[in-house]
Amino acid sequence: MKRLKLHGFNNLTKTLSFNIYDICYAATPSQVKEYIEYIDDAYNAERLTQILTDVANIIGANILNIAHQDYDPQGASVTMLISEEPVAAQQLSNTEAPGPLPDAVVAHLDKSHITVHTYPESHPENSISTFRVDIDVSTCGRISPLKALNYLIHSLESDIVIMDYRVRGFTRDVGGKKHYIDHKINSIQNYLARDTKNRYQMMDVNVYQENIFHTKMILKEFDLDGYLFGMEVDDMPPRQQREISERIKREMMEIFYGRNIQKGMRLM
Template identity: 70%
Template sequence: MKIKPINKKLKLYGFNNLTKTLSFNLYDICYTLSPEHQKEYIEYIDEEYNADRLVSILTDVAKIIGANVLNVANQDYDPQGASVTMLVAENEVLHEQPVNVVDNESPGPSSEAVVGHLDKSHITVHTYPESHPYKGISTFRADIDVSTCGQISPLKALNYLITSFEPDIAIIDYRVRGFTRDVNGKKYYIDHKINSIQNYMTGKTRELYQMIDVNIYQENIFHTKMILKEFDLDHYLFGTAKKELPPAERKKIKQRIKKEMLEIYYGKNMPTVRG
């Protein structure tokens, strides 16, 4: 089912009251052979994604979606993890001003090239480093919410966030809530075209991942899950290299990592993956 976009010349009665929320969980999976390496991985993640770095990323997000930053609160936690909350606001929308809608499904910039402007509502990120008690697996999760009210949409920040975190797995939700009125009083429940969250990522990004969509078009709810297609054991090992391990050990570790990734991707526990 395709959504027919609203005419870009639509004139609103007062403020655009639509709320657009982009929420996702980003996962990084790692395997450590010793408790010492596990501790080093958690320390590495805590440093790589500390509160100051996250503030920098969210500031870029605000620029991309066109929002003015009003306030920033950030905190690093002991023993691990960090949170950032950023309040953003859109410039005043004048009576009968044409809507500046997202008129096509196209990716925003990557993390290598950030351009744009700022404006609206709130952006938050919380990080959750954790580890398996005895099987060597460590997981880093970042939960991000970009919520805007009015003309601007968080979708243009999606590609930047994916390329900034380079996750092994991403679970993404986008929803448009509420309604806004035109000058004749007619209600609109969405003000831009969208068929799939995937269309807001570059082809280069999409090629890296296996993706599944579950969309409820009539409710303006869109859901996409992503998992890396290619599996290179060296990508997941921390503190050691694949060539240092005997074949039997490599196979066992590969099975454990794949099982962990598939359980996160499908949201349920499952048998060990063979091969």
């Protein structure tokens, strides 16, 4: 594709907001405590910093500053200031194709940032614990943060993924014409690997004229064993298995559709 000749710096701001949800059934206070401790260990500030460092490498960014914090009783945050590396940015492409997987990260915006925050929570009445990770990747330069999406999904195995991509502002070419986006995009889904598309049911809500793209995903297969913490399916009678499955599926569907579902309504 022919490169657009700009008048000065590329002033477009491209932002990817990426939310993942992990659902767990923990029946007793001790199981909830153990689950929160497990999540806090698996997604501590040190590991999240490494993930964001890999994201910076994928999108061709220099890391200027890192601030990270673990919280008591739970949760963590990392904020990373980045700037575009000119040589790497020229070699990277914004075409609609999946970015690299975790085992193929290559080490290589201007005044941009990456942030991550974790939100573990639970409710005693239904024994459901929900863990949320929010990641924002904002670039002011040529490369799009969508190239890091494939890596993030594979690094943060999750039940539900909700993504928003927005291109804001404008940049000018040498003739003075404004450009409100500098790469073609029909759907965030086009940046995802085939195995991800096979595992998740996906839905788009896009506003093309405003350069706003929204995709959400939910796992297709449901295996109760994968949602239990501190217990096994074989230790439960069939009726209890059905009741717990109903609670977990309801939680997942409510998060996916962003609304509460009436009790008694048939779930997937």
